[in-house]
Amino acid sequence: MVKSRQLGQVAVTMRFFGENLSCIRGERLVFSELDFAIEPGAALVLTGSNGSGKTSLLRVMAGLTRPSAGQLGWQDGPITDDPETHHSRLHYVGHLDALKPVLSVRENLATWSHLHGGPDKKITSALKKLRLEGFENIPGRYLSAGQRRRLSLARLVASDAPLWLLDEPTIALDAPSVDAVRSLIAEHRRNGGMAVIATNVDLGIADTSELNLLDFAAANEDIWEGVT
Amino acid sequence: MIQQYANPARFNRLAKTLMPWFAWPAGILIVTGLYFALFNSPPDYQQGDTVRIMYVHVPAAWMALFVYTSMAISSAVGLIWKHPLAHLSAQAAAPIGACFTFICLLTGSLWGKPMWGTWWVWDARLTSVLILFFLYLGFMALHNAFDDPARGERSAAILAIIGFINVPIIKFSVDWWNTLHQPASVVKMSGPAIHSSMLYPLFMMAIGFTLYFGALLLLRMKTLMLVRRACGMSMAQLHQQAAE
Amino acid sequence: MKALTLILGREIRLALRQIGDSAIIVLFFVLAAVLFPFGVGPEPNMLARMAPGGVWVTALLAAMLSFERLFTPDYEDGSLEQLALGPAPLEMVALAKAAAHWLTTGLPLMIAAPLIAVLYRLPDAGYGALLITMALGTPTISLIGTIGAALTLGSRRGGVLLSLLVIPLIVPVLIFGTAAIDAAIGGFPVRQHLMLMGGFLLGALVLTPLATAAALCQALE
Numbered sequence: 266m267v268k269s270r271q272l273g274q275v276a277v278t279m280r281f282f283g284e285n286l287s288c289i290r291g292e293r294l295v296f297s298e299l300d301f302a303i304e305p306g307a308a309l310v311l312t313g314s315n316g317s318g319k320t321s322l323l324r325v326m327a328g329l330t331r332p333s334a335g336q337l338g339w340q341d342g343p344i345t346d347d348p349e350t351h352h353s354r355l356h357y358v359g360h361l362d363a364l365k366p367v368l369s370v371r372e373n374l375a376t377w378s379h380l381h382g383g384p385d386k387k388i389t390s391a392l393k394k395l396r397l398e399g400f401e402n403i404p405g406r407y408l409s410a411g412q413r414r415r416l417s418l419a420r421l422v423a424s425d426a427p428l429w430l431l432d433e434p435t436i437a438l439d440a441p442s443v444d445a446v447r448s449l450i451a452e453h454r455r456n457g458g459m460a461v462i463a464t465n466v467d468l469g470i471a472d473t474s475e476l477n478l479l480d481f482a483a484a485n486e487d488i489w490e491g492v493t
Numbered sequence: 494m495i496q497q498y499a500n501p502a503r504f505n506r507l508a509k510t511l512m513p514w515f516a517w518p519a520g521i522l523i524v525t526g527l528y529f530a531l532f533n534s535p536p537d538y539q540q541g542d543t544v545r546i547m548y549v550h551v552p553a554a555w556m557a558l559f560v561y562t563s564m565a566i567s568s569a570v571g572l573i574w575k576h577p578l579a580h581l582s583a584q585a586a587a588p589i590g591a592c593f594t595f596i597c598l599l600t601g602s603l604w605g606k607p608m609w610g611t612w613w614v615w616d617a618r619l620t621s622v623l624i625l626f627f628l629y630l631g632f633m634a635l636h637n638a639f640d641d642p643a644r645g646e647r648s649a650a651i652l653a654i655i656g657f658i659n660v661p662i663i664k665f666s667v668d669w670w671n672t673l674h675q676p677a678s679v680v681k682m683s684g685p686a687i688h689s690s691m692l693y694p695l696f697m698m699a700i701g702f703t704l705y706f707g708a709l710l711l712l713r714m715k716t717l718m719l720v721r722r723a724c725g726m727s728m729a730q731l732h733q734q735a736a737e
Numbered sequence: 738m739k740a741l742t743l744i745l746g747r748e749i750r751l752a753l754r755q756i757g758d759s760a761i762i763v764l765f766f767v768l769a770a771v772l773f774p775f776g777v778g779p780e781p782n783m784l785a786r787m788a789p790g791g792v793w794v795t796a797l798l799a800a801m802l803s804f805e806r807l808f809t810p811d812y813e814d815g816s817l818e819q820l821a822l823g824p825a826p827l828e829m830v831a832l833a834k835a836a837a838h839w840l841t842t843g844l845p846l847m848i849a850a851p852l853i854a855v856l857y858r859l860p861d862a863g864y865g866a867l868l869i870t871m872a873l874g875t876p877t878i879s880l881i882g883t884i885g886a887a888l889t890l891g892s893r894r895g896g897v898l899l900s901l902l903v904i905p906l907i908v909p910v911l912i913f914g915t916a917a918i919d920a921a922i923g924g925f926p927v928r929q930h931l932m933l934m935g936g937f938l939l940g941a942l943v944l945t946p947l948a949t950a951a952a953l954c955q956a957l958e
Binding site for chain 1: 826
């Protein structure tokens with residue numbers, strides 16, 4: 266926040282940033298002293314090998330995990346002050362699909378969309394954008410892995426949120442669906458949205474900044490140092 | 494963050510210094526206390542020599558409550574300030590407290606046989622301690638039920654605090670239940686004021702038990718830290734190898 | 738508040754689609770209760786004497802079986818993450834979950850309880866107290882059970898561990914629940930017992946969502 270004032274940027278409407286973040290998982294310091302910042306229309310791609318902490322960082326960004334140190338901020342205030350407000354401005358699509366096998370495709374999507382205050386007509390268009398029209402009344406248990414993934418991604422467009430946090434969004438998707446996701450992200454950015462995408466494959470998204478988690482890996486740091 | 498990492502080392506030094514100050518007096522107090530309790534205190538005019546069980550039973554009961562309280566406090570500290578040593582101290586204290594509780598139940602039962610003619614009486618006090626024992630077991634079981642140790646310690650910490658709030662309610666309910674179902678069929682301990690020749694060894698034992706708990710707690714915390722350190726180091730090594 | 742009704746609606750819709758899950762709990766209640774006479778003999782006075790305790794204990798055991806499914810499916814399929822990321826605080830989610838659990842499990846148990854009491858030949862004077870204690874006690878148990886369910890999420894031995902944690906905590910409900918019925922049968926006033934049970938319910942209503950939310954929060958970390 267201090268930085269942007271020093272630079273004299275007055276018209277920054279939204280900015281999502283993290284300062285000096287570190288995260289401990291399973292007795293191990295996964296990353297430390299990590300800074301990032303993202304502004305409207307931008308996309309941040311998280312890379313790094315398995316176990317480098319991409320998912321951990323996304324969960325920290327979503328507020329699901331508290332960082333071991335450092336803090337997240339929105340515009341110029343820390344988000345810890347008001348987690349519910351932070352939650353209302355983001356969509357998180359993780360490894361799990363959050364689908365109920367006994368609910369129909371439409372009911373599944375409506376559950377989350379209504380919770381975020383999305384209108385009914387957006388549900389129809391969201392299903393269409395993810396090539397799920399015609400599946401509305403199929404129970405969730407009959408969907409294939411790719412279809413489940415698409416339904417999960419449909420949450421992004423069924424209600425509005427400026428920040429998208431996507432964890433390997435294209436896993437299990439066929440080529441036309443990957444194109445659909447790419448154009449969704451592009452449209453979101455054109456409308457001033459932000460996206461953070463953790464991926465190990467090149468999604469072919471134009472004009473992104475990259476954050477390699479391996480650059481912040483803590484070199485064999487011993488949390489219990491000095492205990493003998 | 495630095496303070497958080499430096500703490501284990503500082504604790505390690507502190508534990509080394511404190512250890513003899515706990516361990517030696519604990520040993521001396523318990524041995525002298527036991528001598529007075531077994532050989533140099535008067536038998537009870539009603540209960541005879543069986544009253545000597547009291548010198549272990551009563552301090553064990555005090556410790557059962559004291560350790561649970563300490564566990565609940567360190568759990569709260571661990572949850573609020575995310576202090577890793579606080580969770581560790583709760584984890585280390587639980588089996589010690591459970592042992593004291595078990596000793597209390599066992600000696601209570603041994604005492605009950607000659608006094609009440611039966612090994613177990615649904616006496617309000619014994620029943621409450623039994624439930625406290627279950628709370629200890631629940632804490633330990635929950636602590637060990639997760640693959641991620643950090644998850645186990647936080648879950649168990651929440652349970653310890655809930656249990657702490659619940660103990661008085663349970664105690665109240667059991668007291669009430671007991672008076673309803675067992676009117677005055679039980680010999681109550683509230684006899685005449687206890688004589689000082691019995692009181693001194695009792696206090697010696699109580700302080701001895703407390704110091705013994707302190708020594709054991711330090712020892713167990715150190716052991717647990719070493720286990721965690723070994724686990725963390727091998728994980729870090731694996732990840733470094735994978736990265737290279 | 739809107740979020741609360743939305744989550745509650747979702748829970749009830751899910752429960753209705755899987756009505757068998759609730760039905761099997763009630764079935765267990767009936768079966769376990771039927772076991773008692775086989776154990777203690779069919780002597781009517783004996784059965785009537787143990788009726789209040791028998792109904793309450795078997796209802797509690799049946800409830801124990803239901804808690805494991807309270808959060809586990811949502812935890813495993815990622816719905817819990819999405820609920821946590823919704824606009825409602827986790828305390829609200831916990832409260833909605835407890836309310837849904839009561840509607841789909843506590844209420845059916847409460848309806849089945851007088852039928853079991855008939856099998857045990859509970860004296861007529863006890864039925865009113867049985868229903869009122871059930872009405873006050875089952876929501877308390879749903880609330881305390883949500884804590885246990887949240888604490889054991891993702892653990893290796895969920896169900897048994899959950900019972901180990903929850904049973905000591907619900908002893909007071911059992912004590913006053915049966916005592917009130919006993920008092921009613923004996924012609925004594927039951928107001929004091931019911932006030933205490935009401936007090937437990939209010940206390941649980943205020944405190945358990947906080948504990949459950951804390952437990953859920955760290956289950957998601």
